[in-house]
Amino acid sequence: MATQPSQPADDSAELALIVELLAAGVVQEFATAEQDLIAEVASLARQGLAAPVGSAARLDMLRRMQIAAHRVAAELRSRATPLARRVTDEAARYGMAAAQRRLAMLAASHPSLLRTLTAPQPEPVSAHGLASTVAIRLDLQRNLEDAAVRIARFGDDAYRAAIARAAEAEVLHGVTPAAAQRGAWDELMSQGITGFTDSRGRRWNLASYVEMATRSAVQRSFNASHRARMTAAGIEYFTVAPHAHPCPICLPWEGAVLSDRFGSGLTSALSTVSDERVQFEVAATVDQAIAAGLFHPNCTHTLVAYLPGATRMQQRSEWTQADREAYRAAQRLRELERRVRAAKQREVAALDDVSRARARRDVRAGQAAIRAHVAAHRLVRRPRREQRDLGNG
Incomplete structure (x- = not known):
């Protein structure tokens, strides 16, 4: 069958x-x-x-x-x-x-x-x-x-x-x-x-x-x-499955076909490959995609086997204004987390009561800003990232 x-x-x-x-x-x-x-x-x-x-x-x-x-x-x-x-x-x-x-x-x-x-x-x-x-x-x-x-x-x-x-x-x-x-x-x-x-x-x-x-x-x-x-x-060909929250570096590779054949002659940006079952386009080699930014630090994309004629690919997405806003909101949350960690660090290392009290106020203000930002952009708050040791202590 x-x-x-x-x-x-x-x-x-x-x-x-x-x-x-x-x-x-x-x-x-x-x-x-x-x-x-x-x-x-x-x-x-x-x-x-x-x-x-x-x-x-x-x-x-x-x-x-x-x-x-x-x-x-x-x-x-x-x-x-x-x-x-x-x-x-x-x-x-x-x-x-x-x-x-x-x-x-x-x-x-x-x-x-x-x-x-x-x-x-x-x-x-x-x-x-x-x-x-x-x-x-x-x-x-x-x-x-x-x-x-x-x-x-x-x-x-x-x-x-x-x-x-x-x-x-x-x-x-x-x-x-x-x-x-x-x-x-x-x-x-x-x-x-x-x-x-x-x-x-x-x-x-x-x-x-x-x-x-x-x-x-x-x-x-x-x-x-x-x-x-x-x-x-x-497996000779791979693709990158869609991610819930892609970044602008990785999004272009979602749904693209990549070749794992080293020295296969894939030198152009886009090559057409004829398989015994189907004809399809190869965007790059895996190594070329990595060199262009795929799998950057903190990326959680993985390679997925692409089987010609057997893998049904989703339509490739474009980077939209909504994607841009979601990405910026996530980056802003990281910035706010860093501010809270810095204030907590100042509080612990303060040389006097005045500095300690000022740092404590900054901690509370930073946490309030995070609560407001998370609510406004429907993000998930991760309190561990507000800890001085990133919650790994």
């Missing part, structure tokens, strides 16, 4: 869950270390600044801040390799398992259309898939080590905020010593440990950078093993 064409089903919901679960552990390690270090240097600053100028306690403040920062950095650097290995290996296993399940479903519904389908049991990772996983692991390991190295400089940053920058503001802008000190310190504490720049030139603080890098590595490892297993089973 002939099989009926079916719409592509994907594993994006599972990938989103895997990304959340695996990234949470890594973010917790770094975010907790950052919060503990901030609390420690704040305590050292209060002690040092309460001592007379020129006293041993004040002169020793920089050394003690540096020791604290270097200790935390060394601890995290030692954890970078096992953390990177664990999350990328687990993501690869999840991707392989998801592909196995999807292949079993395809074999049951379209048994005559797949040339080589193995039984749905665990398969060894192919050489290409293994190389991809190792490369992704090493990339994440370097990112985590870089983050740890940057932490080592936080002791110097904290001392300058408490002493040098405050003195500079007093001289250059004529503010009182107390106000200059409070402004410099609050600015540093609200930002946390910063100095991280991604390949697109965007600046991040520590927790957000580690979260972005880890989520990206988990997603890439899942998709690499998922794709390798599909390819080993004879």
